[in-house]
Amino acid sequence: MSSRTQTGDLKVRTASVGAAPGPRTGAAARALPHLTLLALAVTACWAVVDLRINIATLVDGAHNAVDFTGRMLPLDFPPLAELVRLAGESLSIAVCATLMSLVLSVPVSMLAARNITSNAYARGGARGVIVLARAIPDVIMAIAAVRVFGLGATAGVVAMGLHSVGMVGKLYADSLEEVDEGPRRALRAAGASRPQELVAAVLPQVLPAFIATALHRLDINLRGSVLLGFVGVGGIGFEIAQSFQRLDYRRGMALAVVVLALCLAMELLSGTVRHAILRGAVQEGKARRNRLTSRLPGRGRGRDLGRGTAVNGTGAPAVRTSVRPGGSPTWPLARVRRWTYAVVTVVVLWACVRGAELSATQLAAGLADLPSVLGQYLPPTAPGGLEGLFDALWVTVKTALAGTVLGMVLAVPVGVLAARNTSPSPRVSRVFRTLTVAVRGIPEVVLAIVLVVVTGLGPVAGALALAVGSLGLLGKLVADSLEELDPGPARSLVATGASRGQVFFAAVLPQALPALAGHTLYQLDVNIRAATLLGVVGAGGIGFELLNAARVLEFGLVTTIVLMLLTVTLITEAFAMWIRRVLA
Template identity: 40%
Template sequence: MSTALQDPPADPGAAPPVRKRAPLPGLLPILAVGAVVATLAAAWYIDFNLATLVDGLDDVMRLLDRMLPPRLDDPGRIGNLAFETLLMAVLGTVLAAIASVPLAFMAARNTTPHPAVYAVARAFITFCRAMPDLLFAVLFVRALGIGILPGILALAVHSIGMLGKLFADAIEQTAPGPREAVRSTGVGYFREMINAVIPQVMPSWIGTFVYRIDINLRMSVVLGFVGAGGIGFALQDALRGLIYPRALGIVLVILVIIVAMELLAIWVRRMLLNPSQSSPRRDRVMRFVFSGLLIVTTIASLLVLEINPISLFTWVGPSLEVFTRMIPPNFEALGIDLWAAALQTVAIGVVSTAIGIVLSIPVGILAARNVSPNATVYWLARGWILAVRAVPELILAVVFVAALGLGPVAGTCALAIASIGFLAKLVADSVEEIDPGPMEAVRSVGGGWWKVLFSAVIPQAMPSMVGSSLYMFDVNIRTSTILGIVGAGGIGFLLFESIRTVNFDVTGAIVLIIFVIVYTIERLSGWIRSRLV
């Protein structure tokens, strides 16, 4: 734990620091048994079995055959929508970052002006993180109408959940020395934050911001499914018309955009966050260029997307009018169907995460540079991970619904494949960061590849794998709440129907249930991680 968290708060009104709980060594076997039992029970509940999966593979292959060869009927329009999607991601992230900076100072224990302010700020951040971005998009579309602005606002509000939390965590990890030195000169609170805190957190904030643009680009490609702008609208139009070759062509465009953006994000993070000892001037120039490019892109986004800056403030009134109509929530209108759909949502998340864990670990190990048998295997594994991660879960859900029919099995398959790509990357990264000493020791006594793997690699990477798996479970529960929008099971279908039929009191009940499910899983997985690692 950092020194900033161990020391008493610098401000008298700040909340006391949180002490890290001691690990519980016996918790892992209990967790493993509980996970197996929960997976079997969840699979039984949604009628997901191996025979269903094998039969469904033939349907998926037939659907893919109908998609070939891919084609783009209107390249100009698709190109414009793709560019629009990219600008939406950038503008949504910029707006979220602007809102997250003051929020982070209020939500950090060592800079908050009062414990009550800290509690409110953290609660708002948690709410933004717990609510899926597509849920925000549906509500904003209902309040503001079909268009790009609801999509941008959905990306911005949901991004505050991540940026606000990580920005605040970075502030809590700052060293107190510079603040004390600045405070001794008699300056006020704001000068103290600007001169002593922001210089310490800026590298972390930049890395988080760039990573969030990458995430928002993936999110923005599906916002068109609910009328919130972007290339997702064209994809949905092709799928509704059963024009599968055109749909595959659009998916390939999305794939190229996301892969290119991810590679660009990796390069930008490496350039900005790994300073050169030999050329500090070059680093300053590159940061200046990046800042200028971001400002120009933001202004261009407002112009190209025809967003009136005033609308970035006037949206609050119509949105509050819709949101307040969800109070009080009506839990009785749907009866037992509401709770059955909520349980189905959790079951989809459990089964898909279990499949993702089992299949991602081998791929992740092969994608680790220090363990992979050879360069060919390494690049094939990394390419597979990149390709799978580039396709959003909702698009995968649409494909499986078209092949397997409506229901939770399609949603489970979609989330499972997405989990393989996401979790395999986390596994590969954790394996590449292990201590090479134990591996060399096993090799020195004649141990082969398998011996090195099971004796030196997996034991070191296991804590990180467990933590990543719990995080994946958290993400899948959040995502499974909206898969029903495309008929892939869970509570999302009831949510979409309640909004479409203007039963906002029912919507309020569903939103509250989604929040409770996601927040409970997040707290549970966080507690387990703190006791295992």
């Protein structure tokens, strides 16, 4: 046999080994994500034990809880005029921050969407901006914004507005990438320009998702405005911080009850507004597309210029309009309703801008001082060494792990009882759905403040606050996931005489496990950021070090802590993306 033949055989064997891994290699690759999740779950359970979160801890804190209740009651509400002013200022900050994030997120999301922007470098840059905005907590941005713009609402609006781009921009980009390309291709074939394609074919499809995301972010920013009060942003959060610093628990908890009422009202109102505004949005988009194509050149007889477009005998789209018997067109009730909503929205936005007391002069002065202020944060420093910072960071990670696993333990039964297809009755489902809404309305910072008083300073209060907060979101996500499952396997088992428990563990739970894993990882990502923020109010960890560094004007140390948090956040997000991809 020639050497050439031997070399060829070796190449074939090498290629075969590389292309088709053996059974052991394939099994190991498939088992790796499951083993990784198991290791993460074991670590989270160890974190609960290491932080000494147990029945004895809760029993020891029961006496403090009774004492705190006595010092809290009766609640001391401020005068009605003062209460309205504080609530209005917090709402104005949240609305203005959300509006700022929407204005910034639309162009960023269009640059990040693969089907809108063909340049890979532009897409990568836009995605990088989105990840960076999401990774830096808003309280860190608020500390820097207070240095730039001073105490007050302006710093809060800028901080929450920039931070919100991380979530809003990502969801907007995902919505843009999921649009149906058929209407765009039809308009392009009819001679439409690129802006016309975006306005008439893309915008109507993504408008429902855009509005829903904006309302959801407004709800989040209202909760976030409470925490920013602890670093100098105005509104009701600032008054809560001042009350607790004076140990005035009656006034502080009264204001916390007001915040809870505002959050619940905002969630209910956003759901109602979302349902009212989004009703008929797709039909309006079709009508707009029809009107545009009727004015474009290149129409041919019988050509369908857009999905759902009727074509008449002359080749022009047949656009339906409401006409009076006398022949003059009228406005349908749906259009009048939408214009009414638009006018009300503009008025509310104008009132919120006035209520937040945003000043163009203050913004311009702050931007002029921005280079000098940012120079104070460079270079990163660690006067006490990095060892203590890493220890504090590990405490924050343990707090997030413990809060996530405890929240999941609470959320699974609540989600099962809240889902219509697994709940014993519709009434039980409604009760537990209401419970998840009520829990989501309680800001974690308020929970943390109460639990710090009950259990003392440290990560135990933070972990318990995160667990309760996780119950609201994870309970809802678990219920939604269960309701979206394929009912076929469960019906098959019911037909064979299986009990409710057998149906759940044999047919429902195996289908739901991938979604549960994804939801838990998302909650862990959220809780790592939240654990940092709760350190500001006494829950320990790296957040406590961050607040102390800002108070003593150690801005280089603040930068070091931010970089550490950014690294952990990016690692967590990359890990979650990998797990979701391999389990999909």
